[in-house]
Amino acid sequence: MATMKIELVEEVPSTNEYIRRYLSGGENVVVCAKRQSAGKGTKGRTFLSEEGGVYLSALTFYQDLSSREAFRVMMHAAVAVCKTLEHFGCSPEIKWPNDVLVNGRKACGILIENILEGDKLKASVVGIGLNVQNDVSALNGIAFSLNEVVPAVSAEEVRNVLLQNLNKQTSFSDYQRYVRLGQVTVEENGESYDAVVLGVLEDGRLQIQVDGRERTLSSAEIRRIS
Numbered sequence: 046m047a048t049m050k051i052e053l054v055e056e057v058p059s060t061n062e063y064i065r066r067y068l069s070g071g072e073n074v075v076v077c078a079k080r081q082s083a084g085k086g087t088k089g090r091t092f093l094s095e096e097g098g099v100y101l102s103a104l105t106f107y108q109d110l111s112s113r114e115a116f117r118v119m120m121h122a123a124v125a126v127c128k129t130l131e132h133f134g135c136s137p138e139i140k141w142p143n144d145v146l147v148n149g150r151k152a153c154g155i156l157i158e159n160i161l162e163g164d165k166l167k168a169s170v171v172g173i174g175l176n177v178q179n180d181v182s183a184l185n186g187i188a189f190s191l192n193e194v195v196p197a198v199s200a201e202e203v204r205n206v207l208l209q210n211l212n213k214q215t216s217f218s219d220y221q222r223y224v225r226l227g228q229v230t231v232e233e234n235g236e237s238y239d240a241v242v243l244g245v246l247e248d249g250r251l252q253i254q255v256d257g258r259e260r261t262l263s264s265a266e267i268r269r270i271s
């Protein structure tokens with residue numbers, strides 16, 4: 046990501062929605078909010094966005110990027126979050142494709158909305174919500190908040206480290222380093238089966254082993270890692 050304009054706002058419904066006003070400008074921009082009144086999650090869910098967390102969206106324009114390369118955008122966001130959590134002493138892991146976990150619990154949400162033009166990726170909106178000092182107790186123990194490891198850390202400090210990491214190049218080996226391998230349950234096309242994650246291919250597909258045979262997955266939900 047090249048040098049970018051950063052806009053700080055107190056509250057917006059959703060930074061992913063707010064940032065769309067910059068789509069016609071062609072300039073990379075990041076919008077950071079202290080809280081969101083209608084944070085968007087994946088699959089039409091809402092994302093709890095109370096003050097104390099980091100909520101940002103980065104709009105990036107591409108010159109000549111094939112839509113087949115969209116995985117790189119996702120990889121970059123997940124790695125930037127992992128490096129940020131490591132900076133604060135955590136040991137993050139990626140649950141393919143881009144859920145970042147600490148101690149088996151979700152440490153952040155990533156919502157990527159791509160703007161396509163033909164078979165090209167014209168721009169992407171990468172929305173990241175990271176739990177820092179916000180209360181995640183309503184999420185029934187499935188969420189991790191950074192204040193569990195660094196009690197006094199502020200959302201602003203975390204946001205600044207995350208912005209630095211988003212601005213750095215990411216390699217595929219960075220991503221591989223964080224991906225959690227091993228036993229999982231896969232949910233695919235309404236079916237669920239046990240598998241072993243062997244790795245991720247450079248195009249983003251997941252390599253698994255099911256009943257002794259290797260397979261690759263382009264999309265599926267990884268439900269459980271034991």
Ligand code: BTN
Pocket residue numbers: 058059060061062081083084085086087090092094099100101102153154155156171172173174175
């Ligand atoms: C998920 O469901 O895990 C993805 C949640 C993504 C939340 C972030 S917070 C900043 C940006 N603005 C939004 O409305 N959503 C994303």
